[in-house]
Amino acid sequence: MSAAAIALRHVSRRYANGVQALADVSLQAAPGAFVSLLGPSGCGKSTVLRLLAGLDAPSSGQVQRPADGVGYVFQDPTLMPWASVEANVRLPLRLRHAPRAAADAAVREALQAVGLADFARALPRELSGGMRMRASIARAMVTRPSLLLLDEPFAALDEITRFRLNQELLGLWQRDAFTALFVTHSVYEAVFLSQRVVVMGARPGRVVREITVDAPYPRDAGFRATAAYARACAEVAAALEQATEGADAR
Structure with missing residues (x-):
């Protein structure tokens, strides 16, 4: 091995x-x-x-x-424009059918890690380019990939x-x-x-x-x-x- x-x-x-x-x-x-x-x-x-x-x-x-x-971060943030930052970051956990309480905690932790805790309810269009990329990184990391x-x-x-x-x-x-x-x-x-x-x-x-x-x-x-x-x-x-x-x- x-x-x-x-x-x-x-x-x-x-x-x-x-x-x-x-x-x-x-x-x-x-x-x-x-x-x-x-x-x-x-x-x-x-x-x-x-x-x-x-x-x-x-x-x-x-x-x-x-x-x-495995987490994947693309050159373009590829965020859902109609969804909040929190909802975008939560997406991988929704696809995995993660329990709500565990998902809530993981999303909060990921947003805190990238400095977006105060922007959880914001829409992507309300963020700067750097903030949108932070949201993309948080989404990739919310499942704690290896x-x-x-x-x-x-x-x-x-x-x-x-x-x-x-x-x-x-x-x-x-x-x-x-x-x-x-x-x-x-x-x-x-x-x-x-x-x-x-x-x-x-x-x-x-x-x-x-x-x-x-x-x-x-x-x-x-x-x-x-x-x-x-x-x-x-x-x-x-x-x-x-x-x-x-x-x-x-």
């Missing part, structure tokens, strides 16, 4: 239209790890998340994922809000010890958040480099001013540039 929380072993994915999204991808993450996926657009990063979420199946190879307890998949969740936000949510996400990760797989196009975000950055090459997607970010947690704004952060960003940026050059040459 593997000690990994998640793993892809020699995974390929070819769609019915002939497009091969992934080719012989192998990667894994230990329980409680924070790993980021970085690579050119169209290299299969989101496909990896869908496979781990059980929303897609590989054409070949093996996917190891938790039997349950695996959290995040597909560029902060890409549309301004830098100040993005940095703040980066730090808040790390706080939740340290509190709950879930395994996190985070897709981003930002070198700086990947290095700030992660223990390990996996760089993928152009389609068909494959792992071309894995870089360890050997810096302690908790990490705050001061970490971004350190030489260690600058070195890690430079190393990841060089690997990404090589992967992108491969995309341009195709």
Whole structure:
């Protein structure tokens, strides 16, 4: 039995239209790890998340994922516009037919964790972009998943809000010890958040480099001013540039 929380072993994915999204991808993450996926657009990063979420199946190879307890945060908050923040966060528990009292407690805890306790009755249109993303994260975490998949969740936000949510996400990760797989196009975000950055090459997607970010947690704004952060960003940026050059040459 593997000690990994998640793993892809020699995974390929070819769609019915002939497009091969992934080719012989192998990667894994230990329980409680924070790993980021970085690579050119169209290299299969989101496909990896869908496979781990059980929303897609590989054409070949093996996917190891938790039997349950998977949360998914998309780039768009995908909140129900007619429902309150509380109702949006409660949705996964309703689908599981969770007992009312337990669901009430879980929703309150999730909203408190993301700083939205005072906005439980608000509608999504009444929230800022950052607050809507907090609501999306609360919805993904309300079931206390062992695996959290995040597909560029902060890409549309301004830098100040993005940095703040980066730090808040790390706080939740340290509190709950879930395994996190985070897709981003930002070198700086990947290095700030992660223990390990996996760089993928152009389609068909494959792992071309894995870089360890050997810096302690908790990490705050001061970490971004350190030489260690600058070195890690430079190393990841060089690997990404090589992967992108491969995309341009195709």
